[in-house]
Amino acid sequence: MLEFAEAAHHGRKTFFVEVILPLAIAKNYTYRVPFEMNGAVEVGKRVVVQFGKSKLYTAIIDKITETPPEKYEAKYILEVLDDRPVVTQTQLQFWKWMAEYYMCNDGEVMNAALPTALKLASETKITLNREFLADKSGLNDREFLIVEALDLQPELTVSDIAKLLGQKTVMPILKLLFEKSIINISEEVSERYKPRMRTFLTLNPVYQNQDQLKELFGLLEKRAPKQADAVLAYMKLSRHQKAVSKNELIEESGAGSSSINSLIEKEVFIAKEKNVSRLHIEDEGLFDIFELSAQQQEALNSIRQQFEQKDVVLLHGVTSSGKTQVYIRLMEEALAAGKQVLYLLPEIALTTHVIERLRQYFGTSIGVYHSRFNDNERVEVWQKVLNGEYRVVLGARSAVFLPFQELGLIIIDEEHEVSYKQFDPAPRYNARDAAIFLANKHNGKVLLGSATPAFETYYNARSHKYGLAEMTERFGGTELPLIEVISIAEETKKKTIQSHFTSVLMLDVQQALANKEQVILFQNRRGYAPLLLCKVCAYTPKCINCDVSLTFHKHSGKLHCHYCGYKEDSPTICPACGSTHLEYKGFGTEKIEDELSLLLPSARIARMDLDTTRSRNSLQTILNDLEEKKIDVLVGTQMVAKGLDFADVTVIGIINADSMLKFPDYRANERSFQLLAQVSGRAGRRGKQGKVVIQTYDVNHRVIKQVIENNYRDLYFTEMEERKNFSYPPFFRVINLDIKHKDPEILYNQAAYLAAELRKHFGERVIGPETPLVSRIRNYYIKSIMLKFEKDGVSVNKVKTTIRDVITQFQTTKLSKGSIIQPDVDPY
DNA sequence: AGCACGCCGACT
């Protein structure tokens, strides 16, 4: 109280700041601002605060108040790190929304958003006390070990010591050593971001006078020829560039660093330290003028028109219909209006190729942001976006966190890609959905682009929540691939099938090879055979952890579990009955590759699946070989569908579509469709029509029919319509605690799966969450209601609640098997 | 996230 009186006396106010700490804690904390920092605090700036007993963290100021907290004494902030905010108000609102929407803490969002180099945290360092006179007697084993280690290495962290001792609890031991004055414990903070500094030189203006210059040369030539060279080199360089750096001069003149230093000492050169960018960008300035095709122009007009009423438009364009040019036009328009543009791509598509292509149009105003950038580079991009130097940002999902000033347009290419979703640490966000919110905050527009839109996106577009523009023809007149569906059953009956290849497929493959074209064979299973079966007793080896049948891998000769990675040797006699009649059932990519090489001995065949791409560069090697046509036939799993541009692939064979049509969950049709459509879309490039051969037992399957018609409409709508008429019950009982997951979207999927399973047993009485619009789940009604088990049977109760209520209750009240969840809302 | 505190099982 005295302090307040004093403050009033001095006419100074006492401020408090609420800060976001980069930790997974539920609330934000209040710190007191020392008077001398009153002028420095501002929302969005970073401050250093002590949190807990000793740790220091970088926190972001979220609010400034004058009300002192009632229940505790606030600590002081220790330092204000920034001259101007590094996080904008809009970003803070965005963070709050994300924490709310994806059910995590502000601190977790901050962690994901801010480049690590902007977050400094202290680390506890252990050093040997100088006063300690190496008298190691009287130390116990562990203490001795620690002191020994500190003799070798002057500084250790707490976790180093935990590792050293092989135990988790080390604090008590360290404390004891500290009390005996043997060690020091200190907290160290270091700034991680270091701007790259270069020394730039200018010639002392005295030497603009020719006579003075001549005199200088005369002097130098005799006594210091290297220095004369340096001055000469400077004259040469400065003719073409404004600033000459010390490094350049060293290189150009052949003079050493010492010669140049003495020139600086003699004040011939004037040195200046300057901050230079790590992001080497050359303005290529190659304004590549292009004209839109009629179809592109039409799509562009339609998008523009729809943006007048709608904030989000889906551009549904078949593979290679030339969506990029449409994006570029829209981007140019947004830039012309003085706005910034964000162009999101899945990580895998962020290749130098794409980046170069866009740089041709947007030059140095384009920034790139993705996970391969190191910390310092990320900070530089961050700052350039903040100060408006970058007008266009090309980035992977984390680019939604950049500090945009005025975002006019967000383009989300390949909008259906699952890599837009972050799964592991929280925030478990989907960059596509987050971007839509972000654009809205900036009053900007969003264009979603895809050849195979996500279910929910397409639904939103068709129900007029989003606009919709379509491009159905390939750019440059290449026709869509011809799709042929072949009945495996029929060919088996006619005995025209060889191994797993129908005569139709074989003919197309041979034809392609004869034309020096390439082929992709798609088989949605890796390994050689997905199960081993004893013909006598029907025994099948199963994983000891997961209880799924083990897949045989020929290259290792072992049985593998595809869930947990467990391996065991493949038995030659049945472990159950001793019979030798063991048979491999089913087939995977390995077997396809094997048998094809027998049928086509001269073809160069490669395989692309998890097994062949596990090591670091192997994926790139395969892609390069394909590009350079060192591969004729590529056998692969769904990896081959991932937005990669293949050179001369004209034939795509889908070995067995049935395995793709039987995904075990309720999103089956969507996934099958997308996969089939994506794989098919790869056929035919460079002006040549491709062909897709789908081998199946189920030639009339509705998904296959949809793929042939390239038609999302009916499929999506029938799926949706089937899921509408449910009624709502008053409570439900948790019967399975497996419906528990940190990720709200996964939790929802599991609930749906569980409901579907229960429905098999209890029929219509189980009503499950079934809508596939997973991205909007939080506010959807869970129509599912678990069962109340009774001795004499089952009775079903109903509830109306949202997934959010369920998760909240999972998090707050500790639910156990049999607990009853009461919804907040009145169900009737 | 760290760190302290308290409970509980397995060792000298």
Place this chain on the structure above:
DNA sequence: GTCGGCGTGCTC
């Protein structure tokens, strides 16, 4: 007994 693991609660 006592040490260390582990669950729980708190940090402005």
